[in-house]
Amino acid sequence: MARPLTATVDLDAILQNYRYAKKLQPSCKAFAVVKSNAYGHGAIEVARYLDEEADAFAVAAIEEGLALREAGITSPILLLEGVFEGDEWTLCEQHGFWAALENAQQMDELVASQVKIEKIFLKLDSGMHRLGGDKETAPNFVTALKETGQVGEVVLMTHFACADDLSDLTTVQQLTYFEQARQAIGDIAASVANSAAIMKWSVPEGGWIRPGIMLYGISPFAGVSGRALGLRPAMTLSTKVISTRQLKKGDKVGYGLGYVASEDHVLATIAAGYGDGYPRHAQNGTPMQIDGQSACLAGRVSMDMLTVRMEDYSVAPSMGQEVVLWGDDVPVEEVADAAGTIGYELVTRMTARPHYRYLRKDSAQ
Ligand SMILES: Cc1ncc(COP(=O)(O)O)c(C=O)c1O
CATH class of the missing domain: 3.20.20.10 (Alanine racemase)
Structure with missing residues (x-):
């Protein structure tokens, strides 16, 4: 695989x-x-x-x-x-x-x-x-x-x-x-x-x-998404859950143990990291989606992996679920903001490592 x-x-x-x-x-x-x-x-x-x-x-x-x-x-x-x-x-x-x-x-x-x-x-x-x-x-x-x-x-x-x-x-x-x-x-x-x-x-x-x-469907203005300006976001960066574990309140996660669980919940590990272009400075709480539901970064970004929790602690992420790091419903501008940068930098820093897939269609005027 x-x-x-x-x-x-x-x-x-x-x-x-x-x-x-x-x-x-x-x-x-x-x-x-x-x-x-x-x-x-x-x-x-x-x-x-x-x-x-x-x-x-x-x-x-x-x-x-x-x-x-x-x-x-x-x-x-x-x-x-x-x-x-x-x-x-x-x-x-x-x-x-x-x-x-x-x-x-x-x-x-x-x-x-x-x-x-x-x-x-x-x-x-x-x-x-x-x-x-x-x-x-x-x-x-x-x-x-x-x-x-x-x-x-x-x-x-x-x-x-x-x-x-x-x-x-x-x-x-x-x-x-x-x-x-x-x-x-x-x-x-x-x-x-x-x-x-x-x-x-x-x-x-x-x-x-x-x-x-x-x-590329990205806003040049702070605090407003490309979509809100009538643009169509062009890139969706997505991956999958590759591991899960039950955390207990107080458990710490990742390099520097930079995330502390504030209550019991399931943590997901996903295949994406700064070696792919995901910003290393993204903060705990940086938005993403798992299986269409709100999730967020929980722990320091590694080179190849990230750890993530659902916004709703009662929902448990599971193996193989689709994760959207940015795209239509997860504005790249919000991810950039949570990493102290701008959408321009996130997309231009993409590396050759992700698979690139191109969608084409005969477009009507
Ligand atoms: C001279 C020049 N023109 C146009 C552009 C495009 O700017 P933007 O991406 O903000 O539309 C750039 C980008 O840096 C530029 O340097």
Whole structure:
């Protein structure tokens, strides 16, 4: 018998979430952001499923783009961080990659390479202070890029620092700064919105949106689940009960004896651990479900196993029962919260060890 831990990925949910992003910003084209192995969901499977419909894909680096091309993906692919070394420009031309560009070195290397690139996304630092130039230098960059004769179109791009916090006006300030830069440049398409901005902020018409986390049905906002935002969670992480034992009140469990039974109850041991990507910092009480009923973590997370109790002490879990660690009815956002992190981190930290199962279907519009 195989170890039962399985990540079931509903590819159709991802397609529906992509369509939802486009519906929210109907004037824009949309990247499907599939960096970091499609946020742990499997970049090749996700991109294959979306390839016919997606306007383009976005990845962090050329390695991720090359893996998609090797898998037969034909849609345009944007490198969100551009090139890391000058010789990557030749590969960009060969594979039809679009690239972000944020500094003079990347620009000089582009010119030296003499390659032709269909679209360059010029990064503007509108306040996050991570990548990109300022609004004073942006017009010169655009002119210089156009004058090379190597670039089909320049799009002005920025990224928000606080779009997930609706009470923080930084996003408004970043948008204002971005529009000032756009006006100084003249006629140029825009790309500003990540998932949070797509769902809750007013973004420039007609450009490119960049949904990532929302494609996977996960909320970018604290305290609200993807489902509550109208998204379809794409991943269910499930396993089985592999051992049970009767605990007496006061019995202690696991590494560091980090759980103490507050009354007599049956404890279940399940096949999942931090070696699979389940967060080691998850606290006692982190939610899950056994056989459709509420259960929770009881004891420190081991590499390969977890110990769990039912919420209702009078219910005894039994061998072989199905356990859902996150999925439709156990929001990954709540699990992340109980581990002091965010849904983004849980899914991108998934390892290769669980079995990955992909659900596909002919989806109606
Ligand atoms: C430049 C850029 N655009 C878009 C995204 C997608 O963001 P999200 O997953 O919040 O939608 C990311 C993710 O980090 C990013 O770095």
